[in-house]
Amino acid sequence: MRFLVCRWEVGSIEALLAQGADVVLLVDEWEAAHHAMDPAVVARLERLIEIGSFEAMDELAMLVTGFQEEGLTFDKVVSVCERGQFGAAYLATLLGLGQPTIAQSVQVRDKRAMKMAVRPSGVPVARFTTVPSGDPGAAALHVERTIGFPAVVKPVAGAGTLSTARVETSGELALWLRENATEGVFMAEQMISGxxxxxxxxxxxxxxxxxxxxxxxxxxxxxxxxxxxxxxxxxxxxxxxxxxxxxxxxxxxxxxxxxxxxxxxxxxxxxxxxxxxxxxxxxxxxxxxxxxxxxxxxxxxxxxxxxxxxxxxxxxxxxxxxxxxxxxxxxxxxxxxxxxxxxxxxxxxxxxxxxxxxxxxxxxxxxxxxxxxxxxxxxxxxxxxxxxxxxxxxxxxxxxxxxxxxxxxxxxxxxxxx
Missing domain, CATH: 3.30.470.20 (ATP-grasp fold, B domain)
Incomplete structure (x- = not known):
């Protein structure tokens, strides 16, 4: 079987190789510059391809066209890290594979989409709202009206607790937004204790x-x-x-x-x-x-x-x-x-x-x-x-x-x- 693997995560890649899979690995420019990829593992890959970004749809589309021209086919596309999920789904769709779907990639990356999809099933989820861009003070007042405090503020497509904070008041949230939310889309959600x-x-x-x-x-x-x-x-x-x-x-x-x-x-x-x-x-x-x-x-x-x-x-x-x-x-x-x-x-x-x-x-x-x-x-x-x-x-x-x-x-x- 041939796998198109998005991102460098050595444990997952080694596990696939141990199963006898052929692995074509995609890494982006940032990874290539910042991650020390084990040469012994790289030598076992069928191919290592560096791309500019997993979020550049035109680049991913042209990559797939090149695969098709070459006659290179894949059984599965997988992302072994959080920030390869969107790209993996887009590649799988272009390659005619069923999973992962683009809709699913949105629901497991955008925490708002995730909660909206899960809530109708009756599973308890925290109340949330998108933090408006622009004036941090106005954004904080919006969160106070819709969610209340204490609240948790985080990127909608973040990983773990990076760029995430508990805030107690609208003033504290406004200050945090000024210092930490200069790029990207953020959300605020009800603080769940326990x-x-x-x-x-x-x-x-x-x-x-x-x-x-x-x-x-x-x-x-x-x-x-x-x-x-x-x-x-x-x-x-x-x-x-x-x-x-x-x-x-x-x-x-x-x-x-x-x-x-x-x-x-x-x-x-x-x-x-x-x-x-x-x-x-x-x-x-x-x-x-x-x-x-x-x-x-x-x-x-x-x-x-x-x-x-x-x-x-x-x-x-x-x-x-x-x-x-x-x-x-x-x-x-x-x-x-x-x-x-x-x-x-x-x-x-x-x-x-x-x-x-x-x-x-x-x-x-x-x-x-x-x-x-x-x-x-x-x-x-x-x-x-x-x-x-x-x-x-x-x-x-x-x-x-x-x-x-x-x-x-x-x-x-x-x-x-x-």
Whole structure:
């Protein structure tokens, strides 16, 4: 099978190659300049093509015409990152493939379209409004009248909690808009309080091959110190049967509303103090910052399961097993100041913690990092026999495994999925 893959995400690409797929990879100019693509992986690609932008429809259209002239055909188009979704759907349409559709790409990228599609199914979703462009003061008053405060303001097609903030008053919102919303379209939505969860699953013909509910250490929007309590813990199905039943029922309604039957999903939910589950958003790509790597403790990275499902609708591997600890999760350790990394935790330092099950480095000495909720560093997969022990172990590795940086003026990278 030949796949046209949009964007560089090495774990997904390696998983497809391991399944025997032929991969033609598209990257844009920004990626080519800012991402260090592993030469060994690049050498295994059928072809690497650099384009100007995944949002340039004329460029994508001419690319497809070139494929057709050459006689190059594809079985599937997939985007492995958030900002390739629109382009992947446009390419799939031009190539005559059924999925992903353009309409679906809008609904999984534009959070307003997503909520409008899901709301008629009866799934609880937050009230929202588009933030008017122009005068920030007038925009803030509009949000106050339609949504009220506190509210969450975010890009309508953002990723994770980048350029996202909780605002308490119209004055605070007006100031935030002046400083942060100079480009793009923003929305404001009702603030939902409670525990925040993410659900990672692989679907085939509407049924899950794998389905795991994880709880963030604290809601993502509350993360204010990079590398501190930045991660989540997978919840055991046998101990959370009621939660799993409710979440899976809600997820199926969301899938139906968005016409999601196959592929990988990363879904965000809140559970209020009263126990109500609120749908936040869904992405049809692998989750980041350890969400898929945590599955390795069960036998395989979730991206590997996804790759298998893309190559064959009949599962040949066994379902993933229970992890070696009752609780497994991921924690992202990151520098506490922006700049060029001059020191990182060594392999020997990490190995001193016997309960660290896996390690994936997202930044190395020499890399430049910036301060955000998704500052790269090193992702650790940790096991524990209780939630309390898990938290203790997370705090222990945070204290011991540190980074050092020196100032650097490079522009930030804002392309890490959450």
């Amino acid at each position: 525990e925040e969860y993410h659900v990672d699953a692989v679907w085939v013909d509407g049924e899950p091959w794998e389905f795991v509910v994880s709880r963030y250490f604290r809601p993502r929007i509350e993360v204010d110190v990079p590398g501190h309590l930045m991660g989540s813990i997978q919840l055991p199905r046998q101990g959370e049967a009621e939660l799993y039943g409710a979440v899976e029922a809600l997820h199926r309604r969301v899938n139906e509303a968005l016409h999601i039957t196959d592929g990988i999903t990363h879904t965000e939910l809140f559970r209020s103090a009263a126990g109500t589950l609120w749908f936040s958003e869904i992405a049809t790509r692998p989750g980041g910052l350890g969400a898929t790597q945590a599955f390795r403790a069960r036998g395989a990275d979730l991206r590997e399961v996804w790759a298998e499902s893309l190559v064959s609708p009949v599962r040949k591997s066994k379902p993933l097993q229970e992890p070696p600890f009752e609780y497994v999760g991921s924690v992202n350790l990151a520098p506490r100041s922006a700049g060029r990394i001059t020191r990182e935790p060594s392999d020997a330092e990490i190995a001193a913690f016997s309960y660290v099950l896996d390690t994936e480095r997202t930044a190395r000495v020499g890399d430049v990092v910036w301060m955000s909720p998704v500052t790269p560093g090193v992702t650790l997969i940790i096991g524990a026999d209780s939630e309390e022990e898990f938290t203790e172990r997370v705090l222990a590795v945070e204290a011991a495994l540190t980074f050092e940086t020196e100032p650097d003026g490079t522009e930030p990278d804002e392309d890490v999925p959450a």
